[in-house]
Amino acid sequence: MATKLRPLSSVRPVLNNKYLIKGWLDRGAFSVTYGESNVGKTFFALDLSLHIAASHDWHGCKVDGGSVVYVAGEGGSGVLNRIEAVKREHPDLIAAASENGFSLLPTVLDLCGIGDAGALIEALRGAVPVLIVVDTLARAMGAGDENTATDMGAFVRNIDAIREATGAHVMVIHHSGKDASKGARGSSALRGAVDTEIELTRTDNVVMAETRKQRDMPCDKVFAYTLRSVFLGNDVDGDAVTSAVVEQAEAVSKKIRVSGQQKIALQALADAMAHHGEKKHGDMFPQTRQCVPLVVWRDYCDRHSLSGGEGESTRRTAFHKAKNALQEKGIVRVVDDFAWRCEE
Known part of the structure; x- marks a missing residue:
């Protein structure tokens, strides 16, 4: 040694x-x-x-x-x-x-x-x-x-x-x-x-x-x-x-993959946007996209049965899990309790 x-x-x-x-x-x-x-x-x-x-x-x-x-x-x-x-x-x-x-x-x-x-x-x-x-x-x-x-x-x-x-x-x-x-x-x-x-x-x-x-x-x-x-x-x-x-071959941009619950949350966001979307003003918000309050998005997630459970805690956990995953993937942004879709 x-x-x-x-x-x-x-x-x-x-x-x-x-x-x-x-x-x-x-x-x-x-x-x-x-x-x-x-x-x-x-x-x-x-x-x-x-x-x-x-x-x-x-x-x-x-x-x-x-x-x-x-x-x-x-x-x-x-x-x-x-x-x-x-x-x-x-x-x-x-x-x-x-x-x-x-x-x-x-x-x-x-x-x-x-x-x-x-x-x-x-x-x-x-x-x-x-x-x-x-x-x-x-x-x-x-x-x-x-x-x-x-x-x-x-x-x-x-x-x-x-x-x-x-x-x-x-x-x-x-x-x-x-x-x-x-x-x-x-x-x-x-x-x-x-x-x-x-x-x-x-x-x-x-x-x-x-x-x-x-x-x-x-x-x-x-x-x-x-x-x-x-x-x-x-x-x-x-x-x-x-x-x-x-x-x-030439390298290509990867498609972002979303899970079943994330797809449900995105569909709920689209429906919420269609009925309650609004333009927000300020440097933190997009100028060409509509936003929707988080509470409205979550309500639509409940209506889409995002969570299989009936309890409030289960529904809340399922929403936050899907929301956070979509934010990490750069699909959704959230500022001051308003959400919008970043990428179509």
Whole structure:
């Protein structure tokens, strides 16, 4: 231990980090890519993985690549068709990835229990992968509960053991929680352990990949893409079989999402505005929009049955919760007990 002590005068900056994708992923680190179901997480992860295996720049970002192992725990034949779609549209990328070493492991691993992490390490003995993708966390939890810190802690320890033994960066594909603003689903022990978080969200047909956490890098990267359909052939019934490939797109403004109760509160506000809206004068109020007293808005919320309860306290709590959420999202403003809609 004494030999590891370093006086402050000997500390120097590290100017050259070892990266896989510059600004996105560091070598030997731990990342999570998450998003809602069917947002295109596997398409994104495969596109990124193939560029790393091919050592090709990833949509304008520098890549220092190497061999990749992709653990496909879900998707069935879907992952095979997705790779085939890339092969048909980008044969040079597939050729380079094949030459440098891209391996698919279409099986379910239990990385919460004992045994499978060691088996994977043993299977990769002698190999030097720079990236291992686990798709998805839910399929790799075995009998574990992703919502408990104990089971998530066991999963993280197995990921760390794989990283330590192989030297690889491990990326885990995961789902968003019910409240997307709170990040990936399950125990917060996962977020505390990862070095990088990438969130995928869809607006119309454009998917946005954005860094939400970077332990040692600026957290400001955005990659927008669409999924372009690729025809693969016909099945036994003569129906077309298709998959898709990632195609870079222009970033778009996200649509603000509102919950069921927030939608009810907005409809109540619109009705209240139609019957009781008034222009307010002063620097704090909008010059081109009508306002309505909070007490009137709340009365209309009660008439719209915002709260399922009958008690005054329940109705009051439901109104304040919806009002505050809409203010935080920038949809509604409240000044001097008057409310108005900011964004249509």
